[in-house]
Amino acid sequence: xxxxxxxxxxxxxxxxxxxxxxxxxxxxxxxxxxxxxxxxxxxxxxxxxxxxxxxxxxxxxxxxxxxxxxxxxxxxxxxxxxxxxxxxxxxxxxxxxxxxxxxxxxxxxxxxxxxxxxxxxxxxxxxxx
Numbered sequence: 001x002x003x004x005x006x007x008x009x010x011x012x013x014x015x016x017x018x019x020x021x022x023x024x025x026x027x028x029x030x031x032x033x034x035x036x037x038x039x040x041x042x043x044x045x046x047x048x049x050x051x052x053x054x055x056x057x058x059x060x061x062x063x064x065x066x067x068x069x070x071x072x073x074x075x076x077x078x079x080x081x082x083x084x085x086x087x088x089x090x091x092x093x094x095x096x097x098x099x100x101x102x103x104x105x106x107x108x109x110x111x112x113x114x115x116x117x118x119x120x121x122x123x124x125x126x127x128x129x
């Protein structure tokens with residue numbers, strides 16, 4: 001096969017070239033965190049990875065969507081204040097969170113570019129225009 005068309009498994013969409021969704025302009029707020037697994041095992045218990053589902057539920061209530069790993073992107077409606085309220089809710093609603101989180105950051109992203117189309121095009125997985 002000389003030219004392949006890649007399927008984006010997350011969105012279920014075919015990517016031809018660089019779609020309009022390649023770039024999202026405007027401010028995007030994100031929350032990134034790192035958990036101390038040993039502390040999570042002590043304070044949450046096993047299976048400790050269920051803690052990530054509880055974190056996700058709290059953040060989704062504040063219009064955050066899981067992106068990858070421990071990174072959540074806010075919807076266009078999310079503001080810096082929303083981020084602060086979400087983090088306060090994590091600390092107050094999940095008693096094991098504060099003692100288990102190693103690092104947590106708010107990121108303000110001015111331009112969000114999906115680089116998968118670039119990777120797929122360079123790898124010959126999509127048709128070039």
